Amino acid sequence: MTNELQIYIDGKYYPKSEAKISVYDHGFLYGDGVFEGIRAYNGVVFKLKEHVDRLYRSAHAIMLNIPLTKEQMIQAVVETLRKNKMKDSYIRLVVSRGVGDLGLDPRKCPKPTVIIIADSISIRAGNAKETGITTMFSWVRRNPVDATTHEIKSLNYLNSVLAKIEANACGVDEAICLEPSGCIAEGVGENVFIVKDGEVLTPPTSTGALAGITAEVVAQLCQKLKIKLTVANLTPFMIFTADEAFFTGTAMEVVPIREVNKRQIGDGKPGPVTKRLLAEFQKVIEDPASGTKI
Ligand code: PMP
Numbered sequence: 001m002t003n004e005l006q007i008y009i010d011g012k013y014y015p016k017s018e019a020k021i022s023v024y025d026h027g028f029l030y031g032d033g034v035f036e037g038i039r040a041y042n043g044v045v046f047k048l049k050e051h052v053d054r055l056y057r058s059a060h061a062i063m064l065n066i067p068l069t070k071e072q073m074i075q076a077v078v079e080t081l082r083k084n085k086m087k088d089s090y091i092r093l094v095v096s097r098g099v100g101d102l103g104l105d106p107r108k109c110p111k112p113t114v115i116i117i118a119d120s121i122s123i124r125a126g127n128a129k130e131t132g133i134t135t136m137f138s139w140v141r142r143n144p145v146d147a148t149t150h151e152i153k154s155l156n157y158l159n160s161v162l163a164k165i166e167a168n169a170c171g172v173d174e175a176i177c178l179e180p181s182g183c184i185a186e187g188v189g190e191n192v193f194i195v196k197d198g199e200v201l202t203p204p205t206s207t208g209a210l211a212g213i214t215a216e217v218v219a220q221l222c223q224k225l226k227i228k229l230t231v232a233n234l235t236p237f238m239i240f241t242a243d244e245a246f247f248t249g250t251a252m253e254v255v256p257i258r259e260v261n262k263r264q265i266g267d268g269k270p271g272p273v274t275k276r277l278l279a280e281f282q283k284v285i286e287d288p289a290s291g292t293k294i
Helices: 024-030 048-061 070-083 156-168 213-224 236-240 272-286
Strands: 006-009 011-015 033-041 045-046 089-096 113-118 133-137 174-178 185-186 192-197 199-202 227-233 244-249 253-260 291-293
Touching: 006 070, 006 089, 024 089, 033 048, 033 272, 045 070, 045 272, 048 070, 048 089, 048 213, 070 113, 070 291, 133 156, 156 174, 185 227, 185 236, 192 213, 192 236, 199 213, 213 227, 213 244, 213 253, 213 272, 236 253, 244 272
Parallel strands: 133 174, 133 253, 199 227
Antiparallel strands: 006 011, 006 113, 033 045, 033 089, 045 291, 089 113, 174 185, 185 192, 192 199, 192 244, 244 253
């Protein structure tokens, strides 16, 4: 018996040290595949249905037929968590094109590979929520919407990885990616929001940003709290001069941004609107109705 994590690959479970895929898998060779990052809080998989829906939308866009129904996929995720006796987890769901030959033609890959990893995660990452984080604009532009757009949650993440490398090299916490005309698209794995005169603004997905599930929760919270939310193109100037700014994402949840390219945002501390949304977001993740029970 092993205490290792049990990883789901194509319907079977393998201990982490033995969970391997072929070097001929086109997910590895070409980044040809799609994925989701999902969290479970206290025995409930947060917005699992929404994540599975998005996975299938991404797959549809790259003409990848997932060999499970959505309901089977939901069950497979829940089963993986049960097997690992996990109540709080960061889940990675990957569907790659599968094993082919060394050419890039997807027709040579008869069977997609389905992987579910349910790993542990610390619920609170440092004190970023109290202090806010530092950011910078990356020199590498978000891919245009008619290229490998991040609207598709594909395995092609080099665009985000390059931005992250830049942030690391410059000693800031996270990068913000601009779209080809210079407006803000999103973070490397987060959506961006600003607050100006009590109004919340966020860029449209036509900037090549992913339609974030956390962002959607925040949009619903704005509605509930009667905070005006506008989807609009945001220039770098608009974030420099915002009263508040924050990121949303599955891994980060809601995190205040206190600095962009060394310009302080507002008074450099998490502002009242961000703090309110953060507190309300906490209530949503604690609500068992916000997801699928394990
Ligand atoms: N943008 C990108 C590029 C991402 O990878 C993610 C993480 N999935 C997000 C935004 C945030 O989306 P979500 O809130 O669904 O995690």
